[in-house]
Amino acid sequence: MNQLANPVLQQFLLESRDALEGIAGSLLALERDPLAAPLMDELFRVVHTLKGNCGLFEFPDMFRVIHAAEDLMTAVRDGRLVFSRGMADALLEAMDFVASQLDAIELDGDPGSGHGAASVRLAADLRALSEDAPAGAGAAQADADARTNAPAADDARAARIHAALALAPAALSAQWHADAAAGRTMSWVEYAPEAECFFKGEDPLYQAMQLPGVQWQRVTPAEAWPALSELDPYRCNLLFQAVTDAPRADIEEHFRYVPEQVWITQLRLDLPAALQTDALAAQASTPDEALVADALTIVQAQGDALWTGADTPWSAGRLRAAVAAIRACMTAIGRDAALAQLDACADDALARANAAPVLAWIERHAHGAPQADTAPAPASPMAAQEASEEAVPAATSAELEPKFGRRADDGAGRVLKVEQAKVDRLMNLIGEIAVARNGLPYLAARAENHHGVRELAREIKAQHAVINRIVEEMQDAIMQVRMTSVSFVFQRFPRLVRDVARRLGKEVELVLEGEATEADKNVIEALADPLVHIVRNALDHGLEAPEARVAAGKPARGRLLIGARQEADRVVIEVSDDGRGIDPATIRRKAYAKGLIDEQTLERLSDQESVNLVFLPGFSTAEQVSDLSGRGVGMDAVRSAVDRLGGEVVLSSTPGQGTLLRLSMPLSMAVTNVMIVESGGVQYGVPMDMVMETVRIPASEVHTIKQHRTAVLRGRIVPLRSLNELLALDRPQVHNDQDEMATLVLRVHGQHLGLVIDDFRGVVEVILKPMAGILGSLAAYAGSALLGDGSVLMVINPKELLQ
Amino acid sequence: MTIEWKDGVLACAGALTVEDAETLLQALAERPGARADLGACEHVHGACLQVLMAAGVAVTAWPAAALGAWLRAALDYPQQTTQEGN
Numbered sequence: 001m002n003q004l005a006n007p008v009l010q011q012f013l014l015e016s017r018d019a020l021e022g023i024a025g026s027l028l029a030l031e032r033d034p035l036a037a038p039l040m041d042e043l044f045r046v047v048h049t050l051k052g053n054c055g056l057f058e059f060p061d062m063f064r065v066i067h068a069a070e071d072l073m074t075a076v077r078d079g080r081l082v083f084s085r086g087m088a089d090a091l092l093e094a095m096d097f098v099a100s101q102l103d104a105i106e107l108d109g110d111p112g113s114g115h116g117a118a119s120v121r122l123a124a125d126l127r128a129l130s131e132d133a134p135a136g137a138g139a140a141q142a143d144a145d146a147r148t149n150a151p152a153a154d155d156a157r158a159a160r161i162h163a164a165l166a167l168a169p170a171a172l173s174a175q176w177h178a179d180a181a182a183g184r185t186m187s188w189v190e191y192a193p194e195a196e197c198f199f200k201g202e203d204p205l206y207q208a209m210q211l212p213g214v215q216w217q218r219v220t221p222a223e224a225w226p227a228l229s230e231l232d233p234y235r236c237n238l239l240f241q242a243v244t245d246a247p248r249a250d251i252e253e254h255f256r257y258v259p260e261q262v263w264i265t266q267l268r269l270d271l272p273a274a275l276q277t278d279a280l281a282a283q284a285s286t287p288d289e290a291l292v293a294d295a296l297t298i299v300q301a302q303g304d305a306l307w308t309g310a311d312t313p314w315s316a317g318r319l320r321a322a323v324a325a326i327r328a329c330m331t332a333i334g335r336d337a338a339l340a341q342l343d344a345c346a347d348d349a350l351a352r353a354n355a356a357p358v359l360a361w362i363e364r365h366a367h368g369a370p371q372a373d374t375a376p377a378p379a380s381p382m383a384a385q386e387a388s389e390e391a392v393p394a395a396t397s398a399e400l401e402p403k404f405g406r407r408a409d410d411g412a413g414r415v416l417k418v419e420q421a422k423v424d425r426l427m428n429l430i431g432e433i434a435v436a437r438n439g440l441p442y443l444a445a446r447a448e449n450h451h452g453v454r455e456l457a458r459e460i461k462a463q464h465a466v467i468n469r470i471v472e473e474m475q476d477a478i479m480q481v482r483m484t485s486v487s488f489v490f491q492r493f494p495r496l497v498r499d500v501a502r503r504l505g506k507e508v509e510l511v512l513e514g515e516a517t518e519a520d521k522n523v524i525e526a527l528a529d530p531l532v533h534i535v536r537n538a539l540d541h542g543l544e545a546p547e548a549r550v551a552a553g554k555p556a557r558g559r560l561l562i563g564a565r566q567e568a569d570r571v572v573i574e575v576s577d578d579g580r581g582i583d584p585a586t587i588r589r590k591a592y593a594k595g596l597i598d599e600q601t602l603e604r605l606s607d608q609e610s611v612n613l614v615f616l617p618g619f620s621t622a623e624q625v626s627d628l629s630g631r632g633v634g635m636d637a638v639r640s641a642v643d644r645l646g647g648e649v650v651l652s653s654t655p656g657q658g659t660l661l662r663l664s665m666p667l668s669m670a671v672t673n674v675m676i677v678e679s680g681g682v683q684y685g686v687p688m689d690m691v692m693e694t695v696r697i698p699a700s701e702v703h704t705i706k707q708h709r710t711a712v713l714r715g716r717i718v719p720l721r722s723l724n725e726l727l728a729l730d731r732p733q734v735h736n737d738q739d740e741m742a743t744l745v746l747r748v749h750g751q752h753l754g755l756v757i758d759d760f761r762g763v764v765e766v767i768l769k770p771m772a773g774i775l776g777s778l779a780a781y782a783g784s785a786l787l788g789d790g791s792v793l794m795v796i797n798p799k800e801l802l803q
Numbered sequence: 804m805t806i807e808w809k810d811g812v813l814a815c816a817g818a819l820t821v822e823d824a825e826t827l828l829q830a831l832a833e834r835p836g837a838r839a840d841l842g843a844c845e846h847v848h849g850a851c852l853q854v855l856m857a858a859g860v861a862v863t864a865w866p867a868a869a870l871g872a873w874l875r876a877a878l879d880y881p882q883q884t885t886q887e888g889n
């Protein structure tokens with residue numbers, strides 16, 4: 001019942017999402033370079049695989065759309081259509097539909113009903129595009145012509161059928177005439193596998209062999225063979241032709257994955273009269289070789305049966321049955337000449353209670369026996385028919401067994417796809433073992449001080465060193481596992497930029513740099529939304545329309561650069577454009593008009609600082625609200641998202657030349673260095689990356705300016721805030737014996753600030769757990785961490801606390 | 804699969820898979836107009852089939868059943884008799 005538990009479906013969902021991203025990427029690349037054949041091949045391959053996978057399940061709506069998309073791509077790949085933007089739009093829309101279906105399937109195992117109309121519409125759009133193909137082009141190919149019914153191609157086909165049928169044994173064509181007269185329908189099947197089919201794990205011969213009801217077949221090269229030295233064995237150049245009496249629906253079902261490579265038509269037996277008479281006259285002369293082969297198979301099968309299980313009580317009865325079957329087969333194909341000998345062998349075998357003589361006879365007469373020894377005999381067509389029908393099931397079951405070369409399987413097994421939850425669990429366990437490890441020094445201290453066993457304490461410490469090394473390696477290893485490249489986020493930009501730019505009527509060249517830069521998966525994932533916001537902003541507000549750009553003496557096509565690189569333990573992402581830039585004066589005025597800054601600040605702000613006012617909550621410079629960006633939440637939301645991750649965002653701009661937005665994020669959020677401080681009798685943690693220095697300031701050097709306490713440090717005025725005061729603890733900070741105040745100098749949003757505390761304690765590495773549930777709303781804390789002695793450390797979030 | 808020369812006849816046995824096409828092509832390129840014994844073949848992949856076709860091999864023994872029928876349809880036609888005569 002629960003489809004979602006099906007591991008195959010899960011695998012399908014995973015692979016399909018990968019495939020969709022690949023498709024989107026290829027489409028966009030194709031748009032830039034519509035003639036890139038390798039891209040088209042790649043695109044086609046992915047779509048084809050997606051369709052094949054989809055066919056494993058009952059998702060008809062999805063299948064219909066993918067199928068239509070594949071048809072369109074076939075047309076483009078074969079050169080019958082030229083790739084255009086319209087096509088890219090249609091295909092992208094189709095893939096969006098598929099993505100939405102995947103979403104629905106992921107939720108409740110079923111794409112849900114009611115998408116039929118949408119899928120039919122999408123498929124019709126795609127078909128409409130593929131039917132724009134000029135009729136007759138590539139007439140040798142089967143697909144489009146079958147649909148458009150180009151008469152010229154039909155004539156060519158009809159001629160081909162005649163030419164091919166002329167080669168069929170006369171007896172057989174006569175039989176078809178009789179059948180046709182009796183009202184049986186025969187179908188002509190022409191299967192032209194595409195040249196690359198071998199690379200998709202297809203085996204056209206196997207496919208052809210499985211075709212039901214084959215009466216006659218022929219295999220020819222699609223084009224004349226080149227010299228052997230120039231032959232590419234992996235470019236399929238085969239054309240399969242067959243006459244079958246299977247119902248048309250069965251044939252279509254059989255070729256359901258390659259319908260564009262198959263041409264099926266009802267066999268019209270309007271052969272020239274002369275040929276007919278010839279055929280009738282020749283009827284008795286040569287039995288059809290397929291029938292001969294089938295009959296011989298039966299004979300051989302009898303032999304195989306006799307080989308096994310000799311010397312059993314029933315072997316005599318089996319021998320008689322086998323001989324009877326062989327006799328019927330040989331009569332049917334007109335080889336009765338050898339039958340007298342068979343009788344002799346059978347008698348001999350029965351007499352000796354050993355099947356060997358009969359086996360020897362089969363060996364002589366049924367294994368690849370040349371036709372030379374067949375005596376012309378009045379073969380009964382009906383008997384032959386029966387023989388062949390009997391033979392078919394036996395043959396198919398035997399031939400079904402072997403599985404043939406799927407190249408894709410060879411390289412599998414190198415990469416393991418694991419659910420993130422499993423990795424997270426592992427990481428949590430490693431975090432816990434790190435905390436447990438931190439308990440060992442406490443234990444050693446207890447052994448020494450409490451129980452007075454120094455020897456034991458030393459051993460515990462030695463053991464701690466070993467465990468410590470292993471834990472650190474484990475942490476490192478799990479971090480490597482969690483590292484994801486920024487391409488995870490970047491890959492969505494080509495599509496996004498294209499769509500947005502088209503909607504805005506702008507021309508944009510997107511440049512991505514440093515896609516291989518890695519950072520923790522959580523960091524990368526959390527960056528996705530802010531980056532999308534930033535990019536939309538850059539497209540909407542940053543880059544000008546082509547005319548405006550030309551008027552400003554810039555190339556009409558704007559340039560948007562998104563780059564990533566690693567700097568020490570941080571990953572830096574920069575988004576820059578060469579657009580109109582930001583005018584600091586405008587920003588200042590806007591911020592003042594909205595009451596975000598006061599008059600003094602207005603005077604004081606530098607241009608650089610002014611530009612960064614856009615991060616203030618409630619700031620929006622857009623004159624009108626568009627659906628892309630500019631709802632006044634944008635940059636504010638970006639900054640808070642980046643802050644949450646322990647990152648920083650800086651905006652700089654040169655009016656008329658462009659804007660640069662720089663995000664700096666920690667590589668990993670798993671292990672955090674915190675400084676433990678004491679205030680109000682409680683220990684708190686402060687993230688180390690914000691601590692500039694620790695100083696002890698004599699109380700006498702503190703000056704009060706207005707109501708704010710400040711101190712002069714290294715020639716700079718640093719405002720001082722007391723932690724107790726910020727946390728609303730009703731007690732003064734404790735000064736040390738020399739009446740000095742312990743002060744952490746923090747860097748918050750680019751400004752220095754002194755946080756006065758009671759005392760410093762030291763730096764530890766902790767696994768920071770974000771506050772969850774009810775505590776989650778306490779923004780003043782970045783999270784909590786377990787210390788080695790089992791106590792909980794609250795880690796302060798200075799950015800929030802100091803707002 | 805096994806491919807070996809026996810008295811000037813290329814004897815193929817087992818399943819000729821897609822990977823074997825290259826080997827087959829090399830073997831046949833060295834001896835133009837070769838004869839082949841396919842009697843012990845369990846399957847012939849399409850890629851190998853086209854190598855056999857392009858090389859114009861004369862087949863001395865056919866495999867059984869549907870495979871044999873299809874191979875004959877590809878490799879044993881009147882228009883190819885000239886090649887078989889080699």
